[in-house]
Amino acid sequence: MNSIDSSIRVVGLGGSLSKVSTSLAALKLALQGASDAGAKTILLDIRSLDLSIYAPDLDPPATVIQMCDEIYHANGLIWSSPMYHGTISGSFKNAVDWLQLLGERDPPYLKDKIVGMISTAGGVQGLQAVNTMEFIVRALRGWAVPLVIPVARATQAFDEAGRVTDRTIEDQLRSLGREVVRASEQFNSHGYCDYSAEAGANTEQ
Numbered sequence: 518m519n520s521i522d523s524s525i526r527v528v529g530l531g532g533s534l535s536k537v538s539t540s541l542a543a544l545k546l547a548l549q550g551a552s553d554a555g556a557k558t559i560l561l562d563i564r565s566l567d568l569s570i571y572a573p574d575l576d577p578p579a580t581v582i583q584m585c586d587e588i589y590h591a592n593g594l595i596w597s598s599p600m601y602h603g604t605i606s607g608s609f610k611n612a613v614d615w616l617q618l619l620g621e622r623d624p625p626y627l628k629d630k631i632v633g634m635i636s637t638a639g640g641v642q643g644l645q646a647v648n649t650m651e652f653i654v655r656a657l658r659g660w661a662v663p664l665v666i667p668v669a670r671a672t673q674a675f676d677e678a679g680r681v682t683d684r685t686i687e688d689q690l691r692s693l694g695r696e697v698v699r700a701s702e703q704f705n706s707h708g709y710c711d712y713s714a715e716a717g718a719n720t721e722q
């Protein structure tokens with residue numbers, strides 16, 4: 518534990534629609550890192566949210582309103598998507614499409630929020646999904662954390678029950694959670710973030 522401001526709220530959004538999801542398991546580990554660093558953490562599991570497909574004229578369902586409220590009140594976010602066909606999954610993109618509702622809030626969208634990014638992939642190209650997320654973060658006026666965790670060959674890093682089996686990956690995911698808290702705290706109190714003491718200094722990418 519450290520002395521990071523305990524009012525920092527970190528919301529994790531992600532996971533797939535699979536019963537056992539490596540992207541959800543990875544997200545939970547990163548949130549544990551954030552919690553260990555002193556943040557209040559909230560998990561938004563996309564499978565449990567059971568979101569309808571975004572449509573501009575649809576009255577937002579209760580789960581969408583809850584998701585948007587949690588994200589609006591967060592200082593930091595951690596996003597985790599499986600890699601589908603070289604990019605993020607449709608269900609993850611659909612969740613993000615609903616953040617259009619935050620355009621009416623003040624501050625709008627993800628303004629002044631820190632976002633850490635994770636992908637889990639069958640192969641080794643998971644950075645493509647992370648790069649897609651980064652475009653979205655910038656479009657929504659958020660701040661992407663430089664440390665990103667594209668988990669390659671995810672079925673080797675997690676077992677069939679979704680438990681992590683690769684301690685290096687576990688350490689990297691926890692580091693990301695701590696880094697989101699550190700950056701969120703700095704942004705919250707100073708309005709800027711100093712990356713010189715990055716938590717991922719021992720994490721080669």
Ligand SMILES: Cc1cc2nc3c(=O)[nH]c(=O)nc-3n(C[C@H](O)[C@H](O)[C@H](O)COP(=O)(O)O)c2cc1C
Nearest residue numbers: 533535538539540599600601602603638639640671
């Ligand atoms: C529809 C679909 C598309 C996929 N496309 C890719 C891909 O382009 N590259 C890759 O490395 N893995 C791909 N995979 C494998 C997933 O990225 C991998 O199984 C991931 O761990 C799934 O995440 P989850 O456990 O959270 O469901 C794909 C899997 C599915 C179901």
